[in-house]
Amino acid sequence: MSMGTNIKDVAHRAGVSPSTVSRVLAHNPRISRETSERVMAAMKDLDYHPNAVARSLVKKSSETIGILIPSEIGQFLQNPFFPEVLRGIANIAQQAGYDIFLSTALQGLDDGERLTQMARSKRVDGVILMTARVQDPLLDVIRENGIASVLIGRPAEAEGVAWVNNDNRKAAYDVTAHLLSLGHRRIGFIGGSQELIVTLDRLAGYSDALQEHHLVVDPSLLYFGAFQEEAGCDGMVRLLALADRPSAVVASDDVLAFGAMRAAGELGYRIPEDMAITGFNDIPLAKLANPPMTTMNVHIYELGQAAARLLLAQIAHPDAPAPNQLIEHELVVRRSCGAWIPFGQEIGV
């Protein structure tokens, strides 16, 4: 049983000093081939595994990327957005030899406190943040503490913080413009919380497109809720109850769009004939919905990759100016918006 073997034991068995073992571990070139082999043999004999905690303590770095999940973890993990960003992050992390740390503990603390804890506790070298709020206090926490970090989503004022994002305004403009081009004139909007910048940006894009067609934004056509199916349902029910109901709805998330589709279906409306619906994200489900959903592919995986890359860059050069990056978007036209597309010829599938 070799549970408690440490660098001293190895040193002793190989007949060298601990520092030599450490150097072998670090592939220090000026260790003689022979000693190196003897040390490696000793490590194997004793089934030695270096203690990463002790190492981070002295190196002041843990080779670990932290991910700050919004406080309602359960809710957040239910959105298919998450595994996909995570996949992108994991891909880059893996290449760089970094692990991933999810802060789930510390319930009750606000996100700012959780962020500080994570970074200051030295368990992670940097943090990826998953939501950008209007007037986000996290931004100050980042700046004041000089925490290496990248936001997924545009911060309200970007000064000094790194971020990756889509051009959400343009993307929402594109979706809305597509619906307008199909002849729709009364178009509803179902979005997430108005606290979130992504919601405001997409609303702005929707509004841009309407204005370009000399249409006014009718507040009764707007609905905001959580990023959950129920909110999509509720929104659609509200919109359908209007005396002058819309003929199409832009949802700012596929999950919302699904809720909306379900509500419309259950109330007896056909999609897209009676109600056209579009989503955002192009989650795997979107393609398989009935009817298949028109949605904006925002390349979540790439978003995750980019976030991880920028974070690693920040960690490597803490004093470089905070970088940022826009990820392409791409409208995927399927049937839920009423544009008939021959099977197998969908755009962007």
Add this chain to the structure above:
Amino acid sequence: MSMGTNIKDVAHRAGVSPSTVSRVLAHNPRISRETSERVMAAMKDLDYHPNAVARSLVKKSSETIGILIPSEIGQFLQNPFFPEVLRGIANIAQQAGYDIFLSTALQGLDDGERLTQMARSKRVDGVILMTARVQDPLLDVIRENGIASVLIGRPAEAEGVAWVNNDNRKAAYDVTAHLLSLGHRRIGFIGGSQELIVTLDRLAGYSDALQEHHLVVDPSLLYFGAFQEEAGCDGMVRLLALADRPSAVVASDDVLAFGAMRAAGELGYRIPEDMAITGFNDIPLAKLANPPMTTMNVHIYELGQAAARLLLAQIAHPDAPAPNQLIEHELVVRRSCGAWIPFGQEIGV
């Protein structure tokens, strides 16, 4: 700027010794109310945050649960199974004040090495493993090193290792029996890798049901691949090419079932009229498929919760006998199997 504040700085400012500060941090009852307040004030003044790494070094515990994701991380994260177990794990971890660590680094190393690294490096107090293979070398690693750990899935020989699982044999029996009860007599089976115990268990259940009906298992009706949509496709294509093709297929994973459905659809077969299909897991997508998919709900979230609970128990009592737990399953009958169900009255929705 208070980036490098440590316990000594706080002690100095509060006019006490580091040990006192440490005691305040630990809510040690025999610190006087007055000193305690002075120390807390100093901590606030200096914006002090304890260094978790240093703490784990001495406490030999990190209050962190490790998750060992199979080597092909990207692939694995694409299966909707993952976020759902993770959600369950995170839920329990959060309640217990534990964080979560995903080992993504160390590519190139085999899983055994990754497991040892994670546990021995002391960055986690215990590990949840995500796949149980036949003759899994990880089991020996666990036993030899006394690593607190829980397998999700039944190990081939469970001696000394904790696990949570479904009764996969019974579950597969139930699905297959349902198809038999609908009159199907030639039933195919599409499974994941035969290296995985879950595959063998489900195959056994399928086989049980056939034998109960005095049917023989025809090897040409069996197909095994990866847990990816393509494998489901390939399997279905193979089965459809048979001179004596099946009228129904049991897939051992919803993702496989989706691939199978897609292939059948593209080749011009109607589901369920020409081909009945059932899946496993009841991922969110299943309900929304076209037609909605009959599948075995294995309560993934509860699986994750149970795994986390057992792991925490192991961490707390390392010498207690390794516990295990079976999670209920529940057949969700929808349309893909051909049992007609009035809309809104599906079983188990």
Add this chain to the structure above:
DNA sequence: TTGTAAGCGTTATCAC
């Protein structure tokens, strides 16, 4: 090329 020794920031064991 290798060894010695001083940290890294905590907690734990003694004292007082």
Add this chain to the structure above:
DNA sequence: GTGATAACGCTTACAA
């Protein structure tokens, strides 16, 4: 109640 002091397991000047 509180303070020295010695770990925890590793890295890294600085010596040799």
